[in-house]
Amino acid sequence: MTEFTLPPGNGTKVCVGGGAGFIGSHIAKRLKENGYHVTVVDWKTNEFMQNDEFCDVFIHDDLRKLEVAVKGCEGCKYVYNLAADMGGMGFICSNESVLSFNNTAISMNMLEAARRGGASNFFYASSACVYNEAKQEDPENPGLIESDAWPARPQDMYGLEKLYSEEMALAYGRDFPMEVRIARFHNIYGPRGTWQGGREKAPAAFCRKALTSTEHFEMWGDGKQTRSFTFIDDCVEGVLRLMYSDCKVPINLGTVRMVDMIEFAKIAMSFEEKNLPIKHIDGPMGVRGRTSNNELIKKELGWEPTIPIEEGLKKTYFWIKGEIEAQEKAGKDVSKLSHSEIVQQVDDTLMQLGKE
Numbered sequence: 496m497t498e499f500t501l502p503p504g505n506g507t508k509v510c511v512g513g514g515a516g517f518i519g520s521h522i523a524k525r526l527k528e529n530g531y532h533v534t535v536v537d538w539k540t541n542e543f544m545q546n547d548e549f550c551d552v553f554i555h556d557d558l559r560k561l562e563v564a565v566k567g568c569e570g571c572k573y574v575y576n577l578a579a580d581m582g583g584m585g586f587i588c589s590n591e592s593v594l595s596f597n598n599t600a601i602s603m604n605m606l607e608a609a610r611r612g613g614a615s616n617f618f619y620a621s622s623a624c625v626y627n628e629a630k631q632e633d634p635e636n637p638g639l640i641e642s643d644a645w646p647a648r649p650q651d652m653y654g655l656e657k658l659y660s661e662e663m664a665l666a667y668g669r670d671f672p673m674e675v676r677i678a679r680f681h682n683i684y685g686p687r688g689t690w691q692g693g694r695e696k697a698p699a700a701f702c703r704k705a706l707t708s709t710e711h712f713e714m715w716g717d718g719k720q721t722r723s724f725t726f727i728d729d730c731v732e733g734v735l736r737l738m739y740s741d742c743k744v745p746i747n748l749g750t751v752r753m754v755d756m757i758e759f760a761k762i763a764m765s766f767e768e769k770n771l772p773i774k775h776i777d778g779p780m781g782v783r784g785r786t787s788n789n790e791l792i793k794k795e796l797g798w799e800p801t802i803p804i805e806e807g808l809k810k811t812y813f814w815i816k817g818e819i820e821a822q823e824k825a826g827k828d829v830s831k832l833s834h835s836e837i838v839q840q841v842d843d844t845l846m847q848l849g850k851e
């Protein structure tokens with residue numbers, strides 16, 4: 496694998512849209528530590544860090560408004576768009592209208608704001624959810640190659656918005672002097688990610704359930720559905736390598752180690768030698784089989800994510816354990832944490848700009 500050193504920032508201005516979120520805050524922190532002047536725009540504050548730990552300027556506002564995105568990107572050479580209204584399978588399939596409205600506006604605004612602000616480089620966080628559902632019906636998925644996104648048939652609106660926004664970003668890259676880089680993330684997990692409340696994805700949900708279940712481990716579906724998972728440190732490394740590369744096409748950013756959800760639950764339970772029976776319940780399953788094909792990323796970046804699932808999940812598990820203990824100490828009721836919620840945010844105030 497080729498070596499990569501992030502060029503020193505020397506005060507270069509960068510904007511991270513959604514920089515208070517899980518992946519955005521990890522990227523912003525790394526950039527700030529390397530001497531970049533980081534502006535974060537987010538409508539939420541970070542739950543686990545103070546603003547000055549990961550950015551120089553924090554704009555606490557709504558990126559569905561163009562003027563907010565324009566303010567954040569002003570004079571920034573590098574713009575990273577990590578903002579989206581998103582979550583795991585339970586969340587994205589239950590909130591398709593709100594997510595379409597919010598994410599279309601965010602993606603459009605960040606791109607146009609980057610252009611107006613004179614950015615030379617733009618990063619867009621896309622998803623494995625762009626891939627055609629017909630290519631993901633077999634749990635023995637051979638690995639999705641980038642061209643499998645077309646003809647387009649993503650499973651849900653979240654994926655379709657990502658695919659359209661990829662194309663919009665590529666068009667900006669053709670029409671304006673702005674280098675566009677796009678990564679399709681494959682289920683990113685790690686410390687400081689959402690682990691409760693309904694937006695969490697399987698890695699955090701499984702760690703939380705392994706920690707709090709006593710009689711059985713509850714799981715949506717039959718557990719034969721497969722995924723590959725990517726630890727946050729690999730994700731940050733991949734995004735930065737991509738941003739400083741010559742790769743002009745969307746690429747997978749994921750691991751190739753595919754596990755089914757039964758095996759995955761067993762890994763989560765192994766860290767403290769639990770062996771609970773799995774109770775399968777009805778729930779949103781998403782696609783049947785999904786993993787990354789990494790030929791293109793290896794060719795373009797001379798690198799691919801390598802952190803083993805056991806290593807990354809162990810770090811995530813013990814971080815979540817600390818969060819649960821902190822809740823218990825604060826007198827919060829943790830008895831429902833062995834169960835995953837499905838949260839619907841169908842509330843029309845969420846779609847009225849300026850009124851939320």
Ligand code: NAD
Nearest residue numbers: 513515516517518537538557558578579620622680682683
């Ligand atoms: P996250 O929810 O932790 O971060 C997204 C951030 O965007 C949040 O802090 C949120 O408050 C912010 N945001 C949402 N709407 C906003 C608005 N209107 N104005 C301002 N800020 C707003 O999610 P994440 O896991 O860090 O994901 C980052 C990006 O990567 C997203 O684009 C997501 O779709 C994409 N992605 C993530 C994964 C994954 O597995 N985590 C997989 C595929 C793609």
Ligand code: GKE
Nearest residue numbers: 582583584622623681682696697700714715779780781835
């Ligand atoms: N979240 C969650 N919570 N998933 C569970 C649970 C649970 O308690 N129990 C079983 N599962 C199963 C789901 O049914 C699904 O089949 C699998 O785990 C993975 O669910 P996930 O992590 O929520 O999300 P997906 O991999 O299906 O999809 C995610 O893909 C990413 C890209 O790789 C999306 O939700 C996006 O977060 C993202 O784009």
